[in-house]
Amino acid sequence: MNRVRKCGAFLAAVLTAAGSVLASAGQAHAEAAVQSCAGTWAVTYDPPITNTPQLVNGVLTGVFPLCADPQAATASYTQVFTDTVSCTTLLNAGATSRTYVWGNPLAAPTTFTYNFTTTVVAGQVVVTNTGLITAGRYAPGSAVQVATLVTPNALACAGSGIGSLTGPTTLTIYAP
Template identity: 50%
Template sequence: MMSSRPLRRAAALLSVLAAAVATAAVAAPAHAAGLDQVCVGTEVTTFDPPLTLTARPTTVTVSGVYTTCTNPGAITATYAETFPLTASCLVLFDSGSALRTFTWGGTEAPSTFQYNVTSSAVAGQVVVTNTGVITAGGFAPAGAEQVITLVTPNVLQCLVGGVASVSGPTTLTVHGA
């Protein structure tokens, strides 16, 4: 005659496993359910005149391409923006607010992104974080965050001729209501 002990252990193990799965599902971040879009790509930032060690007025042009996005209605994206800024190799960006338009590859209408920008130097890189709201077009209204990681300019290049451009990876996350 077979003992019922292994069956009880198996049933107990299944109960514990089911409880763990249910707990994990409940413990997921609240915003995950409202995630509308995640994109990864590259940004190139140019400076005219090039940056030196001395802060001076320059025209900054950013150009970004998201080659991979998760939403089937917006599988890629591009953006471009030009603005004046007083900057140097030591201080690339400042805090402030701005508008940017993401043009989607797909069926979504272009999105207007109104954001606040902060930047910080982290381990030889400048991390720029744009946090705000998609106010019009595709995905509106929705919160969004764009993070751009740029390599800190080479000091020697800053001394000899200046830094005309920097580039690096960028991510965009759009959270629906």
């Protein structure tokens, strides 16, 4: 009986040690979030978008009044683009970069180089930006920004068009 207890205790110790090794190996490869922000974003279109695809000049602006890192507690960005869009294709998929400016002047602006995709989820357009932090605070690292836009009003799209849309957005930056 004593031998069985010793064997059981030894097996439990081996399994505990193996679990610790596997857990620490998994953590070594997992990215840790070093910054997360919540805010709003807006896109303006010139000319206003309609149901007919057309080349427009656009401006994306984002404001993050609440970020987790106290050294960079707020952020904003502005990004200009030209694209062929309509009320059914608010943004096309592609690749680009933007710079986040932190509210703290001591925090260097962060350049985010990313690929973006758009999907329609429950009647809302969801834009997902996934890429790398290539310069500034948090470089090198990676990031994901997700933004949601309200689907444009169908009557306005059939008429004079939609000049701007807005919605919530989140940003998460990960350490390498």
